[in-house]
Amino acid sequence: xxxxxxxxxxxxxxxxxxxxxxxWLTPPQGMVYVPAGSFIMGSTYGDPDERPQHIASTxxxxxxxxxxxxxxxxxxxxxYAFENGKENFSVVVTWEQAAAYAKWAGKRxxxxxxxxxxxxxxxxxxxxxxxxxxxKFVVWDRTHPRGSALAKPESPYGCYDMAGSVxxxxxxxxxxxxxxxxxxxxxxxxxxxxxxxxxxNNHSFIRTTQRYYVPPNSTANYPVxxxxxxxxx
Amino acid sequence: MYNRYFSLIAGILLFCSSEFLFSQTVxxxxxxxxxxxxxxxMFTELMLGNxxxxxxxxxxxxxxxxxxxxxxxxxxSDCLDVTVEMLVAYCFKYAITKNNDDLQxxxxxxxxxxxxxxxxxxxxxxxxxxxxxxxxxxxxxxxxYPLEWHASTSMPGYRWLGDLSADKFTxxxxxxxxxxxxxxxxxxxxxxxxxxxRFAGRCIDYNFKLVxxxxxxxxxxxxxPDLPHQSLNSLxxxxxLKVSHRITGKERFHAAYNMLIDRYHxxxxxxxxxxxxPTEWRNSYDDDHAAKSLYMLMRxxxxxxxxxxxxxxxxxHWYDWQNHDFSFQGDPWFIMLYQVLTGENVMTEDxxxxxxxxxxxxxxxxTFKIPVNDGYKLVESxxxxxxxxxxxxxxxxxxxxxxxxxx
Numbered sequence: 271x272x273x274x275x276x277x278x279x280x281x282x283x284x285x286x287x288x289x290x291x292x293x294w295l296t297p298p299q300g301m302v303y304v305p306a307g308s309f310i311m312g313s314t315y316g317d318p319d320e321r322p323q324h325i326a327s328t329x330x331x332x333x334x335x336x337x338x339x340x341x342x343x344x345x346x347x348x349x350y351a352f353e354n355g356k357e358n359f360s361v362v363v364t365w366e367q368a369a370a371y372a373k374w375a376g377k378r379x380x381x382x383x384x385x386x387x388x389x390x391x392x393x394x395x396x397x398x399x400x401x402x403x404x405x406k407f408v409v410w411d412r413t414h415p416r417g418s419a420l421a422k423p424e425s426p427y428g429c430y431d432m433a434g435s436v437x438x439x440x441x442x443x444x445x446x447x448x449x450x451x452x453x454x455x456x457x458x459x460x461x462x463x464x465x466x467x468x469x470x471n472n473h474s475f476i477r478t479t480q481r482y483y484v485p486p487n488s489t490a491n492y493p494v495x496x497x498x499x500x501x502x503x
Numbered sequence: 504m505y506n507r508y509f510s511l512i513a514g515i516l517l518f519c520s521s522e523f524l525f526s527q528t529v530x531x532x533x534x535x536x537x538x539x540x541x542x543x544x545m546f547t548e549l550m551l552g553n554x555x556x557x558x559x560x561x562x563x564x565x566x567x568x569x570x571x572x573x574x575x576x577x578x579x580s581d582c583l584d585v586t587v588e589m590l591v592a593y594c595f596k597y598a599i600t601k602n603n604d605d606l607q608x609x610x611x612x613x614x615x616x617x618x619x620x621x622x623x624x625x626x627x628x629x630x631x632x633x634x635x636x637x638x639x640x641x642x643x644x645x646x647x648y649p650l651e652w653h654a655s656t657s658m659p660g661y662r663w664l665g666d667l668s669a670d671k672f673t674x675x676x677x678x679x680x681x682x683x684x685x686x687x688x689x690x691x692x693x694x695x696x697x698x699x700x701r702f703a704g705r706c707i708d709y710n711f712k713l714v715x716x717x718x719x720x721x722x723x724x725x726x727x728p729d730l731p732h733q734s735l736n737s738l739x740x741x742x743x744l745k746v747s748h749r750i751t752g753k754e755r756f757h758a759a760y761n762m763l764i765d766r767y768h769x770x771x772x773x774x775x776x777x778x779x780x781p782t783e784w785r786n787s788y789d790d791d792h793a794a795k796s797l798y799m800l801m802r803x804x805x806x807x808x809x810x811x812x813x814x815x816x817x818x819x820h821w822y823d824w825q826n827h828d829f830s831f832q833g834d835p836w837f838i839m840l841y842q843v844l845t846g847e848n849v850m851t852e853d854x855x856x857x858x859x860x861x862x863x864x865x866x867x868x869x870t871f872k873i874p875v876n877d878g879y880k881l882v883e884s885x886x887x888x889x890x891x892x893x894x895x896x897x898x899x900x901x902x903x904x905x906x907x908x909x910x
Contacts, residue, residue, distance in 0.1 A: 403731040
C-alpha cells in the first residue's frame with residue numbers, strides 16, 4: 271500500500287505543477303477551481319478516524335478562496351449581528367445555518383473529500399502549504415481577519431485559511447472511512463464533520479486530515495464557520 | 504413562649520440569609536492595606552469556604568441566583584490547575600510549619616486529585632473536573648465544550664469534564680512531584696507514584712498523546728513526535744517523564760525521555776517554547792507552564808549539556824519576565840523562581856513591593872445566558888475568581904526565604 275501511495279503521489283504531483291490553467295474552467299468570483307481526479311485521503315499517523323489512508327476521488331468543483339465572512343453572512347440573515355469592525359472576520363454558525371446560507375447563495379457545503387482535496391492537493395501533504403508548521407502561516411486565532419496570516423500561504427489550488435482561523439463545516443455525517451473497523455460510538459448520522467481546526471487548539475488539529483464531530487444544530491462552543499463549493503459543469 | 508417565637512423568627516431569618524442573601528460560605532475579604540500574611544490567610548478561607556469541591560477547588564464560582572445554592576455552578580475546565588496550586592501551597596506551608604492540619608489538608612487535596620482519575624473509570628485518564636448531581640446542570644452547555652461532559656460509570660451520580668489539556672498535564676507532574684518531595688508519607692508516596700505511572704504510562708502507550716474517552720487526541724494533548732506540536736509541549740513532556748522516572752524509578756520513563764531527546768531532539772525543540780515575536784503573541788499563561796516545567800527539570804536533571812539547554816530556555820523567558828509589571832498573578836513567582844534556579848539575586852525593592860501587594864480576586868457581576876426550554880434567559884450573578892496563585896506564590900516565597908512572615 272505504501273508503494274502504491276508513493277507512486278500515486280509522484281504521478282499526481284506533476285499535473286498540478288505542469289498543467290496549463292488555460293484548460294481549467296474559469297471560477298466564479300471569489301472561488302477557485304479544483305480539477306476532477308484522485309488524491310491521497312486520510313493519514314497513517316493521526317487519530318484512528320483518519321485511517322486508513324486511501325485513494326479518493328472527486329469530480330471537478332469550485333471552492334471559495336476564503337471562509338464566509340460576517341458581512342457576507344449578514345446579507346443572507348439580516349438579523350445576524352456582529353461587532354463593528356469585524357466585517358471581514360470569519361462567521362461562526364451552526365451547520366444548519368451554514369447549509370441554509372449555501373443554498374441561498376446557489377452553492378453547497380463541501381463533502382469531506384472535496385474539502386480535504388482542496389486543502390492538501392494530491393501529494394498527501396500535512397498542511398495546505400506543506401509539511402512544516404509555523405505560527406506565521408496561520409491566522410492568529412479569531413482575533414484577526416480572514417487571510418491575515420503573516421506568510422499568507424495558499425493551498426495547492428489557491429484557498430486561504432484552510433488550516434487554523436475557524437473550523438469549517440462539511441456536508442458529511444461523521445462516519446468511518448471504508449475499511450476502518452475501529453469502533454466509535456459517535457459514528458452515524460448524529461454529528462457533522464468539521465475540518466481545518468482553530469489555532470486555539472494544538473497544531474495537529476489544523477492538519478488537513480484532522481476530523482472532528484459536532485451536532486448540526488449547534489457549534490458546541492467551537493469556533494466553526496464554513497466555505498462553500500459549487501459543481502463545475 | 505416569647506423565646507420560642509423569637510427562635511422561630513431568627514431561624515427563618517438565618518435560613519433566608521444563608522440560602523438567598525449570603526449563600527457564599529465565606530464573605531470576609533481583606534483590605535488592600537492589610538499585611539500580606541493576613542491577606543493570604545483570608546483568601547485561603549475564601550478558597551476553602553467557597554471553592555472546595557470534595558478535595559478539588561473550583562476555579563471561578565458563580566453564586567445564586569444563577570443556579571444552585573451550593574458552590575457547584577462554576578468553570579471546571581481549569582479545576583486541576585487551581586487544585587494543584589493549592590496542593591503545592593499546602594506542601595510548602597507544611598514544610599515550614601510541620602503543622603499536622605496543613606499535612607491533612609494536603610492529603611485531602613491529593614485524594615481529590617485521585618478522584619479526578621477515579622471518576623473517569625479509566626486508569627490514567629484524568630478529568631478536568633467533576634461534580635455530584637442528579638442531572639446535568641445548565642452551565643455544561645455554556646461555559647465549556649458541552650460534548651466533553653460525561654456521566655460517570657465508576658462513580659454513579661457524578662459528572663465529569665474530559666478533554667484534558669497540556670497545562671493540566673504539566674500541573675499534575677509539578678503538583679504530585681512537590682507533594683512527593685515535601686509532604687507524602689510512605690503510603691501516599693506509593694499512591695502518588697502509581698498515579699503518575701498510570702497517567703504517564705497511558706500517554707506513552709498512545710505515542711505521547713492525551714487520548715480522550717472517544718479514542719481521539721484531546722484538543723491540546725499533543726506531545727507526539729510524529730505530529731506537529733508546540734515547542735512548549737516538548738518541554739512539558741520532558742518534565743513529565745523526568746518526574747515520572749524520579750518518582751516511580753521505572754526505567755521505561757527514563758528510556759522515553761532519552762528517546763525523545765536522542766531521536767526527536769525535544770531538548771532542542773524546547774528552546775523555542777516561548778514565542779517572543781511579534782510581542783503581542785507573548786503569553787504569560789504559557790510562561791506559567793514553562794516555569795513549572797523548568798522548576799522541576801532543572802532541579803532533577805544532572806546532565807550538564809541538558810542543563811545548559813534548560814538554562815537557555817529560562818534565559819529566554821527571563822528576557823521578558825524581568826520587565827513584567829506584576830499585573831499577571833504569576834509574575835512574582837517568575838521572579839522568585841528565576842532566583843531559586845539560578846542563584847542570581849534579582850530581588851529589587853520594586854519587586855519586593857510587588858510581592859507585598861499581591862492580591863487574590865475581586866467579585867464581579869456577570870450576565871449569563873442560561874438555556875431554558877424555549878431558548879435562553881439572561882441572569883445576572885456574582886462570579887468569584889480564585890486566589891490559588893497568590894497563595895502558592897506566598898508559601899513558595901516563604902519556603903525559599905523571599906517573604907518575611909511579618910510582611
